[in-house]
Amino acid sequence: MDAVEQGLRRVIGDGNEPDRRVEGLDDDALLELHRSLVLLRTYDERSVVYHRQGRIGTYAIYRGHEAIQAGLVHALEPRDWIFPSYRDSAIGLLRGLPAATVLQWWRGHPSGWWNPEDVNVASICVPIATQVPHAAGLAWGLALKGSDAVAAVLFGDGATSEGAFHEGANIAAVVKAPLVLVCNNNQWAISTPLSAQTAAARLADKAVGYGMPGLRVDGHDVLSVYEAVREGVARARAGEGPTFVEAVTYRSAPHATADDPSLYIDPDRVAAEQERDCVALYEAYLTRLGLLDDARIDSVREEALATMRAAIQAAEDEAPPDPELVFSHAYANPPASLAQDLEELRRVHA
């Protein structure tokens, strides 16, 4: 299998095609996926509010991309690694990372640090695409040590223009790293549209150049993301190397809380995309299956809201960071000059 998928794979019916069931996903698993979607959505919605209230700093909104994040996580085993971009800042919640930790990251508090090995989720990567070679190296390194764990890396459409994407994808393919590269093609990089980012007809076509298969799915459809990532994971675990998954969606929210999309985006298109919201789409699917009703939706939302209320409270209750943390953790074995600097800080601010 090394062809590129030409169409846009869907599991949830779009009016023309009927709903499908994903093999191996039972009703409980489908409902767990719903809880994940709602938790991510609630984190994002509350974060925008917290930002407006001055309780967190600048925040990169991911509304509409929860299907890609949750579909990916559910297609992995807990031993598998996730390398998020900054737009996937809260993905670790699906691995048990406390929401307060991620809130602290956005509050600029060092307790926003986490140990990636606790949850097999790498640190939030701020520079674009530079996490792709990390994921390639980790996946390769685990395979060399005889592990059957795999890695998945998330990045946006703009990232495919970066050298780091190319170098990471190429190395992963050459060493047959057990890696799934998941491109969130939301068609915007801040204000730059996809047409100004690439002349390629499909981002998945790039996979051909690396000698790996390219899959294309509807990024609004959590089950199509799940299914495609699961295929990539199966290839990776079988030692067949990396897979590129293009999840096509649309950024219907601002890039971040400091952005003004009215300067560059067509509001009618945004409104049309919001009609196909990934959470609503999945809830309608589960409702058609008879698995979900309004009462359950409300209880899942309330549970997520309670999580967020407790998380922001915990974050705000935490003491301000110790100034001496400025000097901590950059080195395991720091140069003596840092101790001199710390002494100066203590003396001046005593």
Next chain:
Amino acid sequence: MSATAVATRELLLVEAVNDALHVELARDDSVMVLGEDVGRLGGVFRATSGLRDAFGANRCVDTPLSEAGILGAAVGLCMAGWRPVVEMQYDAFSYPCLDQLINHVGRYRWRTGGTMAFPLVVRMPYGGGVRAPELHDDSPETYYVHTPGVKVAVPATPADAKGLLAAAIRDPDPVVVLEPKLVYRTARGAVPEGEHVVELGRARVAREGSDVTLVAWGAMVGVCERAADALAAQVSAEVLDLRTLKPLDEESLLASVRKTGKCVVVQEAPRTCGFASEVAALLAERAILDLHGPVLRVTGYDVPYPYWQLEDWYMPSVERVVDAVQRVLAF
């Protein structure tokens, strides 16, 4: 010779690098070497010769031409429990990897609150004077020293090339090791056999003297020694080989200048904000009352490293070092 004397072998500097890699890969099976042409060829300077045969293609890996990708992959390899030793084929070829070095190598440990270790090494031949095409001649140490979270070592002798590289490989932090390619095959010396570690952060008095301190690292140590020879009839020059730029052995530097009261710092890199500037600033802050004259810098110029028919006019020469010493003595 005492019974505890360490057995040594006479090796060229590049052979000492190779020896260190063989010893460290044998000692610790999580150490792996990766880079362009390091395996089948053994590196363009043969620094990694024999490793692929001895340890297999998975521990001495020929990578694609991909400096940033190699270093980025090394970050991930650390997360998987490896200790990668990355070769950059030449000094200036390392610039694409600055993205990974600055954004991740120097920050990832900090970013995880100190919970994950990134014990990788980036080693590369550096420096000019080798009659090479453009961008095979640079001295990029300042970029690396300026990057928080990263340490930098620059050996000048075969024994230090082995010992500092071994220390770098065993160090829990990322270390960049710059190897003076000018003397890869001219510096020859006794190198301890087997395990040999030179602790990072310890300068070496290459020559004792009392009138002036010549501070250098890498290939400029030899230039300073020759300048000291040239001056020997009139001046007793101490040559201090820093060996590690970060952590810097401030005590040895201050002790030498306290003794001599005069200091000339010699570097190949362009002058502005080069490491010589850091040495001069440190002496201004910490040794002002010990100094009997200005700290002078002898450096490359603030221009691109020239085409090689001009390079001898760019590289700090014995004559320029002698001139600087005479100026500071006449101050």
